[in-house]
Amino acid sequence: MNPARCILLVGGIALAILGMCHGIWYAVSAEHQALDRIGGSLASAFTHAADRDPAQASTSLVAYREAKYVYERQVDAHGHWIGLAMLLVLLGIAFERVAFGEKEKLALTIGLLTGAVVFPLSVLLQTFSHGPFPRALSIGSSALMIATLAITAFGFATDRPSS
């Protein structure tokens, strides 16, 4: 088995396992609490509004925004890790049909794996920092993923079976 294929298959299955571990950890230890925080802060905001207390209502809505921001990114990271992992494995199975040399294939593989690992990670990092670094990382890694996938698709399209 050539190194490019090997990296895609092992990397893909390992990434799927990482995504599942993250999903199970989140479901068991954080998801229910997060949903309670989202619902509770929204209810609190409208209760304060009914009590004619706009300052407290605004404070509760800020808590709602923060809880929802974190929840959506946790779910996105879980979904993207597993989705991208399956794509890596599929590309690995078919990678001998990509009409490039071994060196180019290896470079593509590293690009695909890096994008698939870093993009969901950068989404998770956004829960720790609202600054520009995690967002820049998301843009860079998704661009890397799209570019390498487009080149791989071109490689598939130009492949002609030798028989």
Added chain:
Amino acid sequence: MASSIAEISPAGLAQFSRLSARRLLLLGGIALIVAGMIFGDIFAVFVLHQNAARVGAGLTAAANAALAGDSASVAVHLTDVGSFLENRGTKVDTHVHMIDFGYLALVLAALQPWVAFGEKTKRAVAWIFLSGAMLLPVGVFLIHYVGLAYSPLKAIGWASIFADAGGVCVLLATVIYLAGFCKHLQARPIVSVPDGLLAARTITGRRLLSGGLLLILIGFAHGAYYAASDLYRHEELDYSILSNMALASAAQDEARVDVALADYGQLQGDKAVKIAAHAHIIEFGLLAMILSFFQPYVSLSEVWKRRWASILLAGSAVLPACVLFELRFGLLAGALADLGGALVIAALLAMWIGIVRYAGRLDSRSEVDS
């Protein structure tokens, strides 16, 4: 019949023998995907829109109660909204997990020849995987109905516990297959695994592979566009509209509350269709790619195999495109999206039947040989 048993090498046939891990994962995986898609269609037609209307009505009632200064009613209405959202969320999770586990089963089925364990072990692991893959969606579906009844834990009910146990089974099976794959890589001398299935390059397979890759690329590009143009704007709007609604209620400004409610409904619709289009086009692309590898197992005539592949790709493009236009064209786009989903389900069922036919022919030949 183009897809004859003779086309696949004896090693490839052995990989697909009766109750082999590959056959279990392949047939079980497609069954999971079909069940998940049918569930999704039923959910979209009978639950999704009605539920969205109930959420909207609940939020309106809560905002009006806040406007009237009735904080007790606010809590009651928002509890209802929470319940509707939980109902919706668990149904979506059931749909998504069933289909994704089906995909993973198919991917693992393709990898079986490289898993260096005995067939008995691989089969046992396949059963663990399929049991977990069924347990998790069923558990998630029941969360809304079971709640915290008789639960030993404070925040997690029995349905969630069973769902998590299902997830652990799937995780465990995937880890074992990865270990088997690594064992294969470490074997000395290096063992070459003949697999006629993956070596076969049919026209239908190439069509599905290239079509699937194209769908995924379009989905990625759409996702990038959505993230750049809508994601943060939507999040900011979600906060600012709810803020307007709460502050207008506190100020007893009914007109502003009504505007905020209308804006919020519009925002939720816009967000839902864009995310659904992004997710569906990529999922269908993955499905087409996965199915491309299994075409030699589809025991149908070559013409029908190509037709079903084209129908699958057409449905895969129609559904996300029409979902995207649902806000602009309403029910017409919704109906076309459902039709797209039905086309994908029909094509998938046809391929599944083709694979079952292939398995039947293989089994009857083995019986004659023995």
